[in-house]
Amino acid sequence: MKTTQHCRAAAAIYSSDSDAWSHVSVELAVAPTFLFTDYARKPGVHVGDAVYWLLPDNYILEFDIVRRSLSLILVPVPVPSAGFPPDYWQSQLVLTEAKELGYAVAMVTDGSIELWKRDTDNAAGWSMHRSVPLDKCLPRMQMQAELSLLGFHEESNAIFVWINAGLFLIQLESMQSRILCQGFGDFEIYPFSGFYPGDAAGTQADILCSLGLAMDTLNMWHYEDPQGDLQGPFSMMTLQGWRNHGFFPKDFRVWRTDQTKGQAVLLKDAIQSMALAHLGP
Structure with missing residues (x-):
């Protein structure tokens, strides 16, 4: 173009x-x-x-x-926006489950993403598909002033979401999330799936690697939030940063990706253990 x-x-x-x-x-x-x-x-x-x-x-x-x-x-105009279309960085083109054109818009007032789909039978040309509550797949912290939709990965049907905690990748079918990086930045995301043709569908690990994620990020940490929902995986650096900002209680417990919930340990003990391992003998 x-x-x-x-x-x-x-x-x-x-x-x-x-x-x-x-x-x-x-x-x-x-x-x-x-x-x-x-x-x-x-x-x-x-x-x-x-x-x-x-x-x-x-x-x-x-x-x-x-x-x-x-x-x-x-584009469609969601009702809660009082007749005003959403900001450019709070909206994103996506694909529906039927591989049709979809439109995602961040609803900052209630911390969710509305998914719309093209509808030729509707006078507006769009119909509401479903609403995705972000508190089920992102850390439970204030997001209203910072929520942005930055990109979409077609092959894995995943959307890139930025909040003040960092940049996350959310798979729209399973609603599983993964943090990609922390901090502030002027992001421009161009996802790709590889530079060679393939006949077979890639595994989840293949998709993650194609997004530029290091394999060592698979060995990270999970936790259970107060509502009983499982969150993660997150890096220990991310969890430590949230702990320093007071998001977790003193008895907060975590477990590694290769462990079960029954093997959870106190976050402070996990931090200390990793610090000692980093120092070496």
């Missing part, structure tokens, strides 16, 4: 067989704000014969590869 000085979106197709680009065969007039590259920074999502990009001002740009056509789609 590219833009011209006349504020038009133009499309061309690259062929890896011929190692060449097609001629620019289609253009679409759009508002100047749609094309600010400082804002439209999320990769597109491939659905059927089309590729979709989320644009600022709450529009979706559709490029039909077969018909060679460009069009704009208005």
Whole structure:
């Protein structure tokens, strides 16, 4: 995709067989704000014969590869937003279980993600699919002022969510989460699944490695929250940081990924044990 000085979106197709680009065969007039590259920074999502990009001002740009056509789609407006579309960084294009175009929006007021799907029978073109409560898959801490949706990994149906605790990857079917990194940052995420073709579906470990995660992150820690839900895995550095900020009681217990809940130990003892192991004999 590219833009011209006349504020038009133009499309061309690259062929890896011929190692060449097609001629620019289609253009679409759009508002100047749609094309600010400082804002439209999320990769597109491939659905059927089309590729979709989320644009600022709450529009979706559709490029039909077969018909060679460009069009704009208005995103749905959730009811709790009082008639105002969500912020660009609080929304994300995703795929539904049926591999159709979906739209995720962070509901900062109740700490959840609403998932919408395209619905040609609905006058608005969208229908509410389901709501995902984030307290089931993220640490139980204040998220309202910081929640952002930064990307989507199509092959594993997982969404990248950033809160003040760090960047998390949430699998939308199982709702399992994994922390990828901590701290603040201006993230731009471009997930990939590899640079070679494969006939068989990858294992979970293959998917994690393809996302650039080190295998040693699989050996991390879990805990049970006060509601009885299992959380994790998280690195010990992450847990220690949350403990230092007062998120855990003194008798808080954790266990490693290769252990069971019955083998849980006090977090302070686990921290001390790892510190001694790091110092060596």
